[in-house]
Amino acid sequence: MRRLLALLCALTLPTFAADRVISIGGDVTQIIYALDAQANLVARDSTSQHPAQANKLPDVGYMRQLNAEGILALKPTLVLSSELAKPSLVLEQVAQAGVKVVDVTGKNSLDAIAEKIATIGKALHREDAANALIEKVNKQRAQIPQKPLPIKVLFIMAHGGMRTQAAGAQTGADGAIRSAGLINAMAAVPHYQQLSQEGVVAAAPDLIVVGEDGLRTLGGEEKVWALPGLAMTPAGQHRALLVVDEMALLSFGLDTPGAIVKLRRAAEAAKHD
Numbered sequence: 710m711r712r713l714l715a716l717l718c719a720l721t722l723p724t725f726a727a728d729r730v731i732s733i734g735g736d737v738t739q740i741i742y743a744l745d746a747q748a749n750l751v752a753r754d755s756t757s758q759h760p761a762q763a764n765k766l767p768d769v770g771y772m773r774q775l776n777a778e779g780i781l782a783l784k785p786t787l788v789l790s791s792e793l794a795k796p797s798l799v800l801e802q803v804a805q806a807g808v809k810v811v812d813v814t815g816k817n818s819l820d821a822i823a824e825k826i827a828t829i830g831k832a833l834h835r836e837d838a839a840n841a842l843i844e845k846v847n848k849q850r851a852q853i854p855q856k857p858l859p860i861k862v863l864f865i866m867a868h869g870g871m872r873t874q875a876a877g878a879q880t881g882a883d884g885a886i887r888s889a890g891l892i893n894a895m896a897a898v899p900h901y902q903q904l905s906q907e908g909v910v911a912a913a914p915d916l917i918v919v920g921e922d923g924l925r926t927l928g929g930e931e932k933v934w935a936l937p938g939l940a941m942t943p944a945g946q947h948r949a950l951l952v953v954d955e956m957a958l959l960s961f962g963l964d965t966p967g968a969i970v971k972l973r974r975a976a977e978a979a980k981h982d
Contacts, residue, residue, distance in 0.1 A: 728749050729787070730746075730785065730787045730833070731750070731751060731753065731769060732753045732754070732788075732790075733775070733789070733794045734756060734772055734791030735757045735758060735956055736813075736825060736960040736962030737825070738753050739759050739763075740825060740842070740962065743963055744835045745835075745838065749833075750763075751766070753769070754769055754772045754794070755768050755770060756956075758956075772790075772794040775794060775795065786809065787808070788803055788810045788811070789829055789833075790813065793815035812828075813828050813829060817880065817881050819888050821961045823847070825962070826846070827843065830842075846963065850966050852970055853890075853970055854889075856890060857891075858889075858891055859892060860891050860976040860977075860979055861912065862889075863875055863893075863909070863912060863914035863916070863917050863944065864882035864886065864893075864895075864918045866901055867919065867923035867927050868923065868926060873903070874904060875901065875909070875912075876893070876895060877895045877896065877902055878896050878898065879900055880900060882958070885958050885965070889973040890973065891916075891972070894913065894914035894915075895912055904937050906941075909938030909939060909942060913943055914944045915943045915949060916944050916950075916951060918951045918952075918975075919933060919953070921954060921955065944979070951972065953971065
């Protein structure tokens with residue numbers, strides 16, 4: 710009788726076959742690890758470098774230059790992909806091949822972090838862990854000052870092989886700056902725009918923000934102030950520079966609330982100069 714009851718209970722419990730998961734997007738991969746669901750990961754994209762052990766997984770390439778053959782060759786059953794991944798036609802082809810593809814929001818807002826966690830948690834059947842992680846993130850968000858601060862911030866994007874650009878509206882940097890209660894000095898222009906002396910001087914930023922990789926690309930802090938127009942801005946005159954983990958600040962992932970707190974503190978310090 711006990712064996713029969715045990716069998717009946719087993720039949721009524723939900724069972725989930727172990728998925729072969731590919732993650733696309735550094736924020737997506739980091740959340741998977743935070744949910745302790747990495748055992749099913751078989752590959753990730755090249756932006757997925759945190760935590761460090763993710764680098765041991767096969768790399769399907771840059772999230773904006775995907776190809777269906779490379780993904781399907783790894784025989785995934787589930788692809789968790791940032792909606793920023795391109796080309797979308799590739800993911801459509803993957804889905805048509807019978808692979809479940811789950812889109813994870815790419816919105817540039819703090820609210821998106823909880824949405825990402827919930828989406829990934831549901832797809833991986835880790836709802837309880839997801840709820841606990843959302844609660845943790847919300848506590849971190851509570852540390853971000855809500856009062857606006859009239860400090861103008863210029864985020865500079867500098868990657869090897871491309872011209873140095875300033876972050877305008879509709880970018881991750883714009884979202885992060887506004888989330889910190891600050892003003893994006895280049896909010897009048899859309900997306901990323903090439904730096905020009907006239908535009909930078911007119912924007913009159915109080916604080917310059919650049920990623921760690923960007924600083925290395927430029928060749929150090931002195932090279933930052935040599936960029937067009939920067940020396941003639943309030944930030945240039947006071948040497949107000951914040952170097953950040955670009956992924957943490959821009960991805961609206963698990964590290965973003967902490968990065969925004971650092972941005973806010975740097976802006977408060979710039980105000981006192």
